[in-house]
Amino acid sequence: MDDNQIIALFLAQDEKAIQAAQRQYGAYCFAIANGILNDPGAAEECVNDAWLKCWQSIPPQRPRSLKDYAGRIVRNLALSVRRADAAQKRGGGQVALALDELSEVVSGGDTPEGALDRQAFRAALDGFLAGLPERDRKLFLRRYWYLDGTQELAKRFRMSRTNVTTTLHRLRVKLRAHLEQEGFEV
Amino acid sequence: MKNYELLELIGDVNEDYVRAADSTVIRPKFRWKTLAACAACAALVLGAYPVYRAVNPPLHSYTVLEGGGMTTLDDVKAPAGGESAPNAIPGGAYVSSDKGKPDIDGNEYAAPGQDIPVDEAAADQYDRLLRGMGMHGEGAASYPDWFAGAWIDQSQLTVAIVDGLRTPELEAEITGWCGDGVVFRDAKYSHAYLDGLMEQAVALLDGTELNCGVGVDVTANCLGVDLYSDGQAIPDSILAKLAKLDPAGDAIRVRALTDKLSSLPEDEIKGFAVQPVPGGVSPAEDLPQTKESSQPARDDLPPLDK
Missing domain, CATH: 1.10.1740 (Rna Polymerase Sigma Factor; Chain: A)
Incomplete structure (x- = not known):
C-alpha cells in the first residue's frame, strides 16, 4: 500500500x-x-x-x-x-548533548509569548539549510532533527568524529549568524 | 530563546530536507585529481627506478685488506680460493708436496705431506670420494649436483652436500665409497655452480687492468675473488658486474687488497707466501701485515681511500 x-x-x-x-x-x-x-x-x-x-x-x-x-x-x-x-x-543521551550544543546558538533567555513568528523562523531555518552544501545540510539534520550521535554520524558520513564535531560547531556558528542576520534575537 | 525551543523549531524545517537526510549513506566525492596525482607519482617512481638502477647499479660487498699486496714471482701468489696453489686437486683439497721437492723456503721435503700435515687415511678417503663421483683424474666429468666440496679437517674428510639434496641414501653411498668417519655438512651452492660462476667471473675480469685471484673456496662455499688494486680504487663497474653475477651476495666473496703491486726479490718474499691449506683456502689473516675492513654492498659506494 x-x-x-x-x-x-x-x-x-x-x-x-x-x-x-x-x-x-x-x-x-x-x-x-x-x-x-x-x-x-x-x-x-x-x-x-x-x-x-x-x-x-x-x-x-x-x-x-x-x-x-x-x-x-x-x-x-x-x-x-x-x-x-x-x-x-x-x-540524558543525545537530546541532552544536542541541547547543550544548541545553547551555543541561543541566548537562553525567555521568549515572550507570541513574540516569535514561527513561520518566519521556519523560513529562516529553511533559508539557512538551503545555503548549506548538501553534505553539511544532511549532517546538521541528522544531528538536530534525527538526533544521531557523533559516532553514528561519523560512520554514516565516513568522517572522523573530530571532523563531525568541528563541522557541527562551524554550522552552529553559521546558524547563529544567519538567524541574527534575519533579525531574530536568539 | 531556549535551546529546547530551537530544537523543536528545527523539527518544522522543510520536509524535503528531512527526507533527503534520511537517505542512504553519504559517500565522499571520488577525488579524481588525488587519484591521478597518486597514479602519476607511482608511475614516476616505478619508471624512474629502472633508470636509477641503470645509472647506479648495486655494487657487490667486499672486504678491504690493507697492506695485502701481491708479489709477482712465480708460484708465490695468494690466490683467493687456492685453485692455483701447488698440488691442489679437484674438489679443492690439497695434497702435500712430493718428497725431495723444495719447499717455499728452498728446503727439501723429507717426506710427502711434510709441508702440511695431511692425514693419509683422510687423503685416501678423499681419493675414493673422487673415484666414487667419477671425478678422478684431470679432465674428468663435472661434479654431481649434490657435491658442494670436500676437505680434510682435523684428519677427517668433510663432504659438503647441497641443501635439500642430502639424503640418508646419499650419505650411505658416500660412506660406501669412503668408509666410515666422513663428516657431512650442508652447503648452499654446488661446486659445479661455483665453477660456472668462476668462469663468468674470470670472463668479466679478463681485460680489466686489475690483477685478480679467483678460486672456489669449498669450506666457505663461495667463490673467492681477490682484487689487487695496486693502490687504486676498485672500479665500481667491476663490483657492479660481480653484484650482477651474485644477486644474493653470498656466492662470491670479494676481497680488495689495496697495497701496491710489488716485485720482490725471492729472499724478501720468504714468509709472505701463503701456505695452502686443505680445501685450498688461503685465510686472509695469514697474510702478513693485513688489516681487514668490510664494505657492505651499497648503491652509492664512495671511492676507496687512496
Missing part, C-alpha cells in the same frame, strides 16, 4: 489506516523516537501516540507525505517525553 492509499484511509477515517501506517512507517517512526529517548518501550508508546495524532489530525490536515508528517509528529512527541524526563532528572 502506498502513501496516498494510506492517507486516503485516514481521510476516510478507516481504522485500517493506522495498521497500514504502522506496517509502512512503524520502523521509521520507532527509529526516530528511540534515537531521542533511547528507550524502546517509551519509543513504542510515542509511535502509537503519533498514529493517534495522525488519526485526529487527518482530516482536516492532508499531508503531502505521510512518512514526513508522522515522522515530525513522533519526533515532537519524543522530545516532549524527553523534556518531561529531564525535568524529573532522568535520561
Whole structure:
C-alpha cells in the first residue's frame, strides 16, 4: 500500500489506516523516537501516540507525505517525553548533548509569548539549510532533527568524529549568524 | 530563546530536507585529481627506478685488506680460493708436496705431506670420494649436483652436500665409497655452480687492468675473488658486474687488497707466501701485515681511500 492509499484511509477515517501506517512507517517512526529517548518501550508508546495524532489530525490536515508528517509528529512527541524526563532528572543521551550544543546558538533567555513568528523562523531555518552544501545540510539534520550521535554520524558520513564535531560547531556558528542576520534575537 | 525551543523549531524545517537526510549513506566525492596525482607519482617512481638502477647499479660487498699486496714471482701468489696453489686437486683439497721437492723456503721435503700435515687415511678417503663421483683424474666429468666440496679437517674428510639434496641414501653411498668417519655438512651452492660462476667471473675480469685471484673456496662455499688494486680504487663497474653475477651476495666473496703491486726479490718474499691449506683456502689473516675492513654492498659506494 502506498502513501496516498494510506492517507486516503485516514481521510476516510478507516481504522485500517493506522495498521497500514504502522506496517509502512512503524520502523521509521520507532527509529526516530528511540534515537531521542533511547528507550524502546517509551519509543513504542510515542509511535502509537503519533498514529493517534495522525488519526485526529487527518482530516482536516492532508499531508503531502505521510512518512514526513508522522515522522515530525513522533519526533515532537519524543522530545516532549524527553523534556518531561529531564525535568524529573532522568535520561540524558543525545537530546541532552544536542541541547547543550544548541545553547551555543541561543541566548537562553525567555521568549515572550507570541513574540516569535514561527513561520518566519521556519523560513529562516529553511533559508539557512538551503545555503548549506548538501553534505553539511544532511549532517546538521541528522544531528538536530534525527538526533544521531557523533559516532553514528561519523560512520554514516565516513568522517572522523573530530571532523563531525568541528563541522557541527562551524554550522552552529553559521546558524547563529544567519538567524541574527534575519533579525531574530536568539 | 531556549535551546529546547530551537530544537523543536528545527523539527518544522522543510520536509524535503528531512527526507533527503534520511537517505542512504553519504559517500565522499571520488577525488579524481588525488587519484591521478597518486597514479602519476607511482608511475614516476616505478619508471624512474629502472633508470636509477641503470645509472647506479648495486655494487657487490667486499672486504678491504690493507697492506695485502701481491708479489709477482712465480708460484708465490695468494690466490683467493687456492685453485692455483701447488698440488691442489679437484674438489679443492690439497695434497702435500712430493718428497725431495723444495719447499717455499728452498728446503727439501723429507717426506710427502711434510709441508702440511695431511692425514693419509683422510687423503685416501678423499681419493675414493673422487673415484666414487667419477671425478678422478684431470679432465674428468663435472661434479654431481649434490657435491658442494670436500676437505680434510682435523684428519677427517668433510663432504659438503647441497641443501635439500642430502639424503640418508646419499650419505650411505658416500660412506660406501669412503668408509666410515666422513663428516657431512650442508652447503648452499654446488661446486659445479661455483665453477660456472668462476668462469663468468674470470670472463668479466679478463681485460680489466686489475690483477685478480679467483678460486672456489669449498669450506666457505663461495667463490673467492681477490682484487689487487695496486693502490687504486676498485672500479665500481667491476663490483657492479660481480653484484650482477651474485644477486644474493653470498656466492662470491670479494676481497680488495689495496697495497701496491710489488716485485720482490725471492729472499724478501720468504714468509709472505701463503701456505695452502686443505680445501685450498688461503685465510686472509695469514697474510702478513693485513688489516681487514668490510664494505657492505651499497648503491652509492664512495671511492676507496687512496
